Amino acid sequence: MQTSLFEPFSLRNIKLSNRIVMAPLTRRRADNPALAADDMVALYYQQRATAGLIISEGSQISPQAYGYTGSPGCYTQAQMEGWKKVTETLHRAGGKIFLQLWHVGPFSHASLQPGNKAPVSASPVTPEGDVLTPDGRVTYESSRAMTKDEIFQTVKEFALAAQNAIKAGFDGVEVHGAHAYIIDQFIMDGTNKRSDEFGGSVENRARFLFMILDEILKQIPSGRVGLRLSPRSVKKGMEDSTPDQTYGYIVNKLKDYNLAYLHISEMMTPEMRMENPNHSIIPYYREIYNGTLISCGGHTLESANRMLENNEADLIAFGKPFISNPDLAERLRNNAELTPWDKETFYHGGSRGYIDYPMLQYTDI
Ligand SMILES: Cc1cc2nc3c(=O)[nH]c(=O)nc-3n(C[C@H](O)[C@H](O)[C@H](O)COP(=O)(O)O)c2cc1C
8 A cells, every 4th residue: 555655856946756754874985995885785786776765875075075984975087076976876766865964073083094193183082982993993092172263164165176076966955053063063062162253152162063054055956965964962971051052043044045955863763753742853843844854763664654654744754764675665555574684794894784685576377
């Protein structure tokens, strides 16, 4: 039986064949010196072409934006040639894809940074946990506050990366403003302790994000730009004290930007979605935002359809289910069983756990 999840959707002038979005998923398979996507990466995305829209894994916009070894960049010719293979292969298979523009901020290490300098953030912070470096895993060290020159430079780099993406054939770009990476580091009052015009009031903390959007929109049309936010903290020790006000201010201001979409990432499990759907902040953002809204985090066929039927979101993004079910759209349509994912191969393992998950076999009897 057809349900609303399988209806087409016009993302401005981009026609999506259904309302299923593949969420951005870092897989770290571009582990070559150029940090460029290759044929295997192209095949991985091609296998998932039946999603209405694919949002690529985070792609670092500059050498300073790098922190996850093996993640593909979008600032050199070689990297953009790699991405071009991906967009061409995917478009031939009928898919649509946005490139996620990423700067990891403090989630890096001096050994991965240009000039072996400390990674940057709004203010010095030390993330919990460890980071994979060429010398193995080491605990995160303190980042340093971005200088103003670095802020202006980064704004330009986001816009250049957006331009590169369109030239490489992407249907659009998604600005990664979520998950405590650089943009979110500026937004949250728990991580931004600056006393200049980029710190203090919410207007000041959101300035970096809006400068990035303004600069990107000088280069490419607003209908090709999406934004991802995670208004509820997702990283330990990094949060905002009044998230509804802070992200509410941003989302209100976004109305003037007429973006392709706003993508809200929530840390929810399928159990939470089913048993405690009121925990979701989506209805709040639906109320204050008038554009296309994507909901992500813990969705199942049931929770996705319920959200669409209640008109709480326009598109539903699935993350982990897409890792192990390349034909997720077809499986959901047929209410078929899903293959479980293997965490061991999320971030490494070469082709294993990457391009070898099976497609459903349909047999004509
Ligand atoms: C292996 C893995 C890699 C991820 N990489 C990214 C990323 O590059 N950018 C991003 O915004 N979110 C990333 N996420 C978060 C997902 O996009 C998504 O928000 C999360 O998996 C929750 O959705 P799900 O419950 O459907 O998996 C990643 C999640 C996983 C499991």
